[in-house]
Amino acid sequence: MIRVLIFNEFIEEKTRENVKAVYPNGIHECLREALCEEFEVKTVTQDDENCGITKEVLDNTDVLLWWAHAGHTTVPDEVADLVHDAVLRGMGAIFLHSSHYAKPFKKLMGTSCSLHWREDGDFERVWVINPAHPIAQGIGEYLYIEHEETYGEPFDIPQPDQEVFIGAYEGGEVFRSGCCFLRGNGKVFYFQPGHETFPVYYNEQVRKVLRNAVRWCYNSYRIPEITCPHVTKPQD
């Protein structure tokens, strides 16, 4: 059984009424609900010591989900380094919505990951541009999200290894909403939907994408540590 770890900063669900109203137990509990029937799921938050992240925890994680927004800068660099290292050694990672600006995601991309944004609550259609991709299975032509924060291009990421979704917002913007990256021995998926004030993670299509993405990110191959070895001449 694939072992999933959900990291949610768990800040605004406690400080903003309109977030608490949507996710009374935190976004992580809603995500857990979406995943727990198929996967073994654990959750950690920024309330946990060191964000609940240690090398041992990650060594026992197949796929990490990351949701963060208000707490990006207070995540210790050491935590970002641990996540970065675990992905390069083979762990899968899914970065959600405002986690485009999370330290470990930026560290994996090598770019600024900046974008344009607007918080109007417009609807979004998340179009499938690659219907054969494992992450798009069962989705149909697009996901429909009733209310979402608008993200706009240019999204400063390296050319994705595979693109799965492009979002179109009521207000007219477009955004590469589902992007796959192969980094080191690990697989990374960025998925744009999930603003904290809208019930996006209750949406059944969104949940299906998350489950598909966990399966896609999973990789049985994992190396214990990254080295830059001195080698001897190959002999046969």
Added chain:
Amino acid sequence: MIRVLIFNEFIEEKTRENVKAVYPNGIHECLREALCEEFEVKTVTQDDENCGITKEVLDNTDVLLWWAHAGHTTVPDEVADLVHDAVLRGMGAIFLHSSHYAKPFKKLMGTSCSLHWREDGDFERVWVINPAHPIAQGIGEYLYIEHEETYGEPFDIPQPDQEVFIGAYEGGEVFRSGCCFLRGNGKVFYFQPGHETFPVYYNEQVRKVLRNAVRWCYNSYRIPEITCPHVTKPQD
């Protein structure tokens, strides 16, 4: 001076009143107008023998533009083969709008190049997703096109080597509207705007994109023929 050849099938401008009204002298003449101040421009149409395309003509062409729609199937395979071969040997090529289904474009892509479409005359915003790209210079955030045929994803192309534009249509669809492909020794640009019943190629932003694209597609490197040579062991 970069030598440009414009191929336009030149069919519907003679057979459909609403096309003739927009392009009385043919789309090729409008494209010529957009390019002739900066480049040396010639035009050919399907009225010319063998579409006006010979190996010699292409050997004297730096960048070919291709507009076609109603005449795809009546372009001889030999013409498509000549264009394909010239691109692989180093010629640049720009395929416009419905030329996604032109024989030489399909031959270069290796995929079906199919898409979704709807002819409502909705407006389109063609968003720049890569502002540093040479083809996007001087465009700003997006091109605005008052009326355009709607093209929708999935667009069955290989992952582009570089993506420059994503279009968003009034009706809600999205489309990878500006895509760069490196094939053999040549550079290929697909640009979606340009439905025959709307005056898209009079749009100054569109014309700037076309000029940028000609410069980007230009490559001074050209090989005389493609071979698969038997070689001897390297010696130094």
Added chain:
Amino acid sequence: MIRVLIFNEFIEEKTRENVKAVYPNGIHECLREALCEEFEVKTVTQDDENCGITKEVLDNTDVLLWWAHAGHTTVPDEVADLVHDAVLRGMGAIFLHSSHYAKPFKKLMGTSCSLHWREDGDFERVWVINPAHPIAQGIGEYLYIEHEETYGEPFDIPQPDQEVFIGAYEGGEVFRSGCCFLRGNGKVFYFQPGHETFPVYYNEQVRKVLRNAVRWCYNSYRIPEITCPHVTKPQD
């Protein structure tokens, strides 16, 4: 169980003594041996009517392997078209060695697929450059092939979606020996080893790569036909 179809032209095993000596029953029988414990395997050759390839046959194939050399030009275009269409609809395809010049491979790539070559029987080390890739599992640092025809760069293919192997030959050449391409709804793998006069497909490492590649190419998603549909405005 994944359904594998092996196409081998089966020409030189009957006409050249040094090929017959290595593959007395044909390359296809040797490939079958490598795959039949794990997959359901059928074989066809150019002796079969229409190369044994029909739409129905391909609709019942998950992954096609293709070995060809002397018979490229005598494979009917219709057969190449059927294979091309099946891949774009979701079938996996593995092209082996001299099949870089097979009609369906060239049609999928859109490039000339030309390369440099030399037939010295030098050894080759096929280095794993992407150790986490499913096709490289269990291989170690490289495959060692005692005698192989030398293939050299430039290999005129589009930038692969993923690169798994780079070969280094005794004589000094290098070659992108294991390349993955996503085309339409299908997955394509090109694997360079397998010259007909050397017992390459008896090599256990090579056989492991082939089995890995079959699993990687498999895709449960398949569409019945390729269309370019007229659509109506999205409604929710």
Added chain:
Amino acid sequence: MIRVLIFNEFIEEKTRENVKAVYPNGIHECLREALCEEFEVKTVTQDDENCGITKEVLDNTDVLLWWAHAGHTTVPDEVADLVHDAVLRGMGAIFLHSSHYAKPFKKLMGTSCSLHWREDGDFERVWVINPAHPIAQGIGEYLYIEHEETYGEPFDIPQPDQEVFIGAYEGGEVFRSGCCFLRGNGKVFYFQPGHETFPVYYNEQVRKVLRNAVRWCYNSYRIPEITCPHVTKPQD
């Protein structure tokens, strides 16, 4: 005239006799010699305050070359951040040889950039795999380097946007020796040759590659700072 800045750590040329013997005035002076006829060249070293790197210096640099080895860890993080930021805003950057492990390169890649290595002084052939690429112009089939440190795969980098060279070493290893990356608004080229104990940067072919690479990396587009702007709904 393209403004080039050469950063060389300038450590081993002062501390190791066998390096001093090859580059008595430092690697930067040899690189300057290779570039100064065509470009406006400045040099800085780790002896300069803050490595000679400030935002103002980089704002007046079109393309930065970076050579480093023994001093990676003593380059301040702030310097790496400045370089990283300048590339994302549009500066070109060329990382040479052991700079695969330089802080700004690793930060741009997002991966470990680890590799295999062996210091035997074997010869290397650096094969051109993309003869139409601007960086390969005038090189022929390969660069021949009489003595070089051996670098081996797997080289932990993201899939390059374009690959230009693959190196083959006397001892049998292969390495992606010339790789292009588009990051943010900037262009990055990694070039493997240039071990400090061998006179690689006196090689005329290597010098031609460096000049080609400077021209390729140059981009007239530059943004003053990276932002993640709140935007208003597009209006036309």
